[in-house]
Amino acid sequence: MGTPATDIEALTSQEYKYGFVTDIEADSAPPGLNEDIIRLISSKKKEPAFMLEWRLKAYRHWLTMTEPKWPNVHYPPIDYNSIIYYSAPKPKKQLKSLDEVDPELLKTYDKLGIPLRERELLAGVAVDAVFDSVSVATTFKAKLAEMGIIFCSFSEAVQNHPELIKKYLGSVVPHTDNFFAALNAAVFSDGSFCYIPKGVRCPMELSTYFRINAMNTGQFERTLIIADDGATVSYLEGCTAPMRDTNQLHAAVVELVAHDNAEIKYSTIQNWYPGDKEGKGGIYNFVTKRGKCAGVNSKISWTQVETGSAITWKYPSCLLIGDGSIGEFYSVATVNNYQQADTGTKMIHIGKNTRSTIVSKGISAGHGQNTYRGAVKMLKSAAGARNYSQCDSLLIGDQCGAHTFPYLEVKNPSAQVEHEASTSKIGEDQLFYCRQRGMSMEDSVSMIVNGFCKQVFKELPMEFAVEAQKLLSVSLEGSVG
């Protein structure tokens, strides 16, 4: 296996092999990436011409780029030509009952307190007629449509609302943004699209639970959320249940656009397979997430709980363009065993009186390496801008690491920037206090860790906050002697 660079070179120099019309199987492309594959993806999805053009532009740009090396994470080189970039959703093996499911998985569901019905759904057990989530989803969709909210899969949006896609796709994360964003732009399979019209307050949490059609979207997901003037929406992606996935590389892109007085709250709970105790396997989660506060007094709030994946590499960011706009970032990142996380945020203050808050809590256990990397930029135009950042790290065990790399760049004298960071371990006296009151060691640690993260958890939608707490104790299991 050659390095990606030489592979790309070999690929670009090779003869036009497949002919213009590809005669490969109907529902899956051969591994590898070239313009034909992209044409195939685009034609399979019956995309309009502008989409294909956009994908190809992204692909050609991607060829000129090299994989970034600056993150504080280590992994063997990825062979981009061994990946299958298009395959129709494979029907999962249907299990007859929960008895056939891996008992480890069931134990975890139990600890998380996931309702029985959902457990079946998550584990891939054939769902009986009573719990027809498709119909649940349809009911909700009808309600949303009544209010003018568009909430559908990306492919549907391309078909039904091409004008919106044309206007907003790549407007926040251009295809030239970075290596993985370019790759995603070229080959993304599906994702979600959401448009909230003027003045509408979305009546419910939009969550992937109800988004059956967008499940199995694979490794290159693309999400686009637009809140028009005065609209409000809260969106939740992921779920607390452990997700097993055969795709190792996940390179998703999320774009948010908030117009005048609009508000978007985007919460993520990520618990993909982190690899085994020796650090083998596990998902590489390389995500580009960015929100644009385009209008005055708009607000974008990112909340993330990152417990899974072998490597997490993402920086949900805010471009604060509109005067008085607000960016927020609340994050809990946990690493255990051999997990690595390099995560943080970028707050770019452009408009006047823009404000941003960053609260990042990192927990490292086992051999985990946790890095906070963030940038706060106050451009010359950002008069009266304010930023407050706080990043705290908690270390459990003496083999793990916690690293902080904040960049602060200020070009306006009336801007105020404050940054605080601390690193510590769980206090002996705190543990002693809990132990003395009859709590087990594990419970004590879990309670202290949850207290440490409370500031972030309280930003999550209520029902998920409860699950997130439990999730944290599960993912740190076995880290305390």
Added chain:
Amino acid sequence: MSWPTWLTEIRAGAQSRFDAAGFPTPKLEDWRFTNVAPIARATFHASTNGVSHAAEFKHFFFDHAARFVFVNGHFVPSLSSSQGLPAGVYAGTIQAALRDPAQAKVVEKHLARHAEYKENWQSFVAQNTAQFEDGIFISIPNGVVVEEPISVCFIATGDATAAFARVLVVAGDNSQAAVVETYAGNAATFTNAVTEIVAGANAIVEHYKIQQENAAAFHIGQLTVQQQRDSNVHDHSVSLGGRLVRNDLHFILDGSGAEAQLNGLYITGGEQHVANHSRIDHAQPHCPNRELYKGILTGKSSAVFNGGIIVRQIAQKTDAKQSNKNLLLSDDATINTKPQLEIWADDVKCTHGATIGRLDDEQLFYLRARGIPEEDARGLLTFAFANELLGRMKAPEVRERLEKAVRAKLDSRLGTQDSAREGL
């Protein structure tokens, strides 16, 4: 000039390192915000002239009994003196020390052994190591206390002159000393300074670096401090002059209980650029470390602070506090600050903080309400901001000299806000 074989080898190695690496570019993460293209573009040459002008810089000298003056990297004996040193203390040029067999052994053990230059971003250290002509060597034997500071003044004169300054301080176990380095000049010179300090067990060393070069001068400095068990090193760095100034500090806490305190003050105006990068390597357990850097920026100036703290896996019970505070006093000034923690041990206390802002309106109001004119009130608050660092200096003559210099610099920058805006 003939160097001993070991040094010739080191210098040749450093030269080839520098030739391979070249001047750092902003593409290197460590030089992202500091562009040294003006240095790389220009040609600087060594110069032996200017010794006759040295007396013009008298006001930069301290009246210490032991003082050494270098002009463009060359020692000026007529302005120097090594009186008043306790018995056994050696202070003299590196060249002289190499001719003295007893001192040569110590020099061989430490010179160019601590300041690293193997990475591309450290190429200025390689350049200095390969090209310095002379420098100062101070050796304090075990248990000796030097009461008065030893001062070293490096003067750079003449446009396009390259001056290489080299300092080696070896403080023995239980010894105590203070060293003051002053940099001054009168033209668009390029100074490349490398200082190595070795603090033995229980040694107490106070180090000052005062940078007051010409507004057109370039200054690149590297300080490497190697600390043994229970040693205590306080470093004070004050950057007032220069057009492009970069200070790299590397502290290695290599014995348990070693304590380091880093104090820094930078006041910039016009189109000055001052960068301070520190790296504190906690290699052993139980090491406390305090760092406070403060900046006052006016005009179109820019400053960079990058503070790295590395806590190795065995360095349990590390207690590190780092703080960077900046006052932005004009619309066109830019500050980039990047505190950095890399922690591999679990039983540690590490905090860092950074603030950037302007003068507090409420404090100004308080003073105005008591009848103090706005201009004076601003001056008072700004000086108070800087004075926290001056107050930490133990040598009274250094502190007084700097109080004056800081006031003068602030007056010239702040005298009127408007003149600062005009890019004065």
